[in-house]
Amino acid sequence: MTTIVLIHPNDHCQRFQVFAVYEAPNVHHAFAQEEISSRDDAEHVARQMMETYEADHFRRVIRVGERIG
Numbered sequence: 001m002t003t004i005v006l007i008h009p010n011d012h013c014q015r016f017q018v019f020a021v022y023e024a025p026n027v028h029h030a031f032a033q034e035e036i037s038s039r040d041d042a043e044h045v046a047r048q049m050m051e052t053y054e055a056d057h058f059r060r061v062i063r064v065g066e067r068i069g
Helices: 039-052
Strands: 002-007 016-024 027-036 057-061
Touching (some): 016 039, 027 039
Antiparallel strands (some): 002 016, 016 027
């Protein structure tokens, strides 16, 4: 199973991060990491990764209280 993860800026990293995670029994592998300053660019990269890696899931990580709309 492949999941694309988009992480919004936080105290740890001030840029958006997009990466792919592959999980199978006894296997957990993150790959194709990108750090991006613009939200629109991060969304675009995430969509491209969804298609490129034929991802099964998408996950967004945001800070508590952050508006995403």
